[in-house]
């Protein structure tokens with residue numbers, strides 16, 4: 066059974082990347098807002114896309130300040146994420162209000178938020194209007210991560226060191242375990258192509274899939 070998902074909700078099906086707290090600075094003023102619409106765009110130069118609605122104060126801060134930082138929070142900042150996304154820097158100073166401790170970034174003027182698991186500093190490279198949001202293209206100029214959180218990839222060992230993910234509404238999540246996939250050797254791929262069949266993960270994975278299939282059929286029969 067598959068249920069229909071409204072096209073306006075389809076975006077939540079691909080939600081799951083870490084949420085970021087976007088910090089900005091312009092003329093000595095600082096602001097912070099959570100953002101879920103953030104994605105890598107290019108290896109070289111290293112570019113990141115961030116979609117911001119023009120109604121956000123952050124939109125003007127990035128446009129005029131020409132830089133932004135992505136602070137990646139863990140679960141300790143869960144309630145802060147929701148709160149910082151419920152009020153606008155146009156009305157009040159969110160840093161003063163929440164007393165979030167900050168520290169200096171390496172390459173840009175925006176502040177970094179203490180207690181996050183990783184940080185990316187970006188200079189503004191370009192911006193495009195995409196639907197009702199502006200896609201800001203940031204060029205990464207510095208990045209740092211907590212040792213117990215990230216080494217080449219997210220480690221996902223300790224819940225407190227995992228990045229927070231946003232599901233939509235006021236729901237967030239942590240990823241479970243890091244799974245290591247078997248990397249196919251070039252000659253295996255060639256042999257698969259020749260045979261016209263590929264069994265990723267080898268016979269073990271194939272047996273596992275067949276077992277699952279048998280169990281599904283059994284359950285379907287039991288339900289009838």
Ligand SMILES: Cc1cc2nc3c(=O)[nH]c(=O)nc-3n(C[C@H](O)[C@H](O)[C@H](O)COP(=O)(O)O)c2cc1C
Pocket residue numbers: 084096097098099100101102103116117118120121122123124146147149150151152153154155231
């Ligand atoms: C978890 C979460 C994710 C959000 N993601 C985005 C986003 O990607 N882009 C955006 O424009 N607004 C997003 N928002 C809404 C802004 O964070 C919110 O409107 C915020 O109050 C704007 O603050 P500002 O006016 O100080 O910039 C998000 C809100 C929450 C709670």
